[in-house]
Amino acid sequence: MASTRTQVAIVGAGPSGLLLGALLARAGVDAVIVEQRSADYVLGRIRAGVLEQVTVDLLDEAGVSGRLHAEGLPHDGVNLAFDGVLHRIDLKALTGKHVVVYGQTEVTRDLMEARAAAGLRTVYEAQDVAVHGFDGGQPFVSYTLRGEPHMLQCDFIAGCDGYHGVCRASVPAEALQTHEKVYPFGWLGILADVPPVAHELIYAHSEHGFALCSMRSAARSRYYVQCALDDHAERWSDEAFWAELKRRLPADVAAQVLTGPSIEKSIAPLRSFVAEPMRFGRLFLAGDAAHIVPPTGAKGLNLAAGDVGLLSRALAEFYGGSSRGIDTYSERCLQRVWKAERFSWWFTSLMHRFPDTGSFGQRMQHAELSYLVSSEAASKALAENYVGLPLAF
Structure with a gap:
């Protein structure tokens, strides 16, 4: 068995794992990333692209934001549509901040290219990935590459391998508490090379269900409509969508x-979905490995970036002689995670048609929407959450 050593073994080469690797490299901490899929597969994932200022700041810190600033689309506002009328929430005026639309695929590409250019090690197409010994002093990651077994010894393991990854699944059930809500609908989404209908996102509430008008660039649009959970994309022609x-x-x-x-x-x-705590000995969970939010409000990637921002700082502090950061990592992350979960749940509940809502629930949604666009205090609360809450460094 081939054996190597690093300070931090990162499982998962999605944007959270790659960002953590970039931030650790800037801090002088050695890290190796192990990913079960190919690089092309990782880049082929279609995901959201609304970045909070916290995420942009972390990409700046990692030194990978040049193309983002050149090609990203700053949005100073967001639109709510109901009763046939469009209402704009002025994020910039209410909070002094904005968001930037830049596709998650592009974030991943920038991080991948920067990592390769720096000569930092990423193992793609690793099979049978498993994490070991994180409850003791000698953790390691095992995997098979082209039929040969490997062992990656390390001081810490960062689980950035998503909801279905091996890291959270390796934690003893009695050490983990999970919380979950499954919504009774899905989003049917399409990507099309057409200019977006508006410069800023439109979240629409209607008697026919929710819709979202989003974009990846000035020439590529991403649109969604609420659909039944048992629906299938193949049933929808482009014309019907x-x-x-x-x-x-x-x-x-x-x-x-x-x-x-x-x-x-x-x-x-x-x-x-939330799993807590987010630290188990020398194993740390980050991003979708620890929490999932509905895409309403675009918090998934931003929460993951916040996690690895805190984790990179904590690990750098550890190698500088202080364990305070890693000891409080889970608590600090979860404070922000639960607030984002609350916002995403509230926004989802507000904008969608629920099968069991009834006329009273529909009236409550309408009253909430009307109040939201007519009250500066209510608009500011939405704006503050939409642009993202600060990290607790």
Whole structure:
């Protein structure tokens, strides 16, 4: 068995694992990333792309934000549509901050290219990945590469391997508490090379269900409509999707939608999930390995970035002689995670049609939306959460 050693073994080469590796490298901490998929597969994942200022700041710190600043789309506001009318929430005026639209695929590509250029080690297509010894003083990661067994010895393991990864699954059940809510609908989404209908995102509440108008660039749009959990993307022609999207938007907005052939079409279920704590001895969970939010509000990638921002700082402090950061990592992360979970749950509950809501629930949604756009205090609360809460360094 081939054996190597590093200070931090990172499991998972998605954006959270890659960002953690970049931040640790800047801090002079050695890390190796182990990923079960190929680099092309990782880059092929279609994900959200609304970045909070905290995430942009961390990408700046990692030295990988040049293309983001050149090509990203700053958004100073966000739009809510209901009763056939579009209402703009001015994020910049209410909070002094904005968000930036820049696809998660592009974030991943920038991090991958920077890691390769720096000569930092990433193991792709690792099979049979397992984590060991994290409850003691000699943790290691085992895996098979091209038929040969490998052992990666380390001081710490960072589980950045997602909801279905091996890291959280390796924690004894009695040491882990999980909380979950599964929503009774999904999102049917398409990606199309057409200009977006508006410069800023539109979240639409209608009697026909929720819709979201988003984008990846000035020439590529990402649109979603609420659908049944048992629906299938193959049932939807492009023409049927565009018709349903327009049906859920104000008439003047729908008239401006430019349609075209989809280049990707899929259905995503919605869930809220938190596992706590996020540290088990020398194993730390980060990102989707520890928590999932519904995509309403675009918190998934941003929460993951916040986790690894705190973890990179904590590990750098450890190698500088202080364990305070790693000892408080879980508590500090979870404070921010639960607030983002609350916002994502609230925003999802507000904007979607629920099968058992009834007329009273529908009236409550309408009253909440009306209050939200007419009260500066309510608008500011939404804006503050939408642009992202600060990290507790």
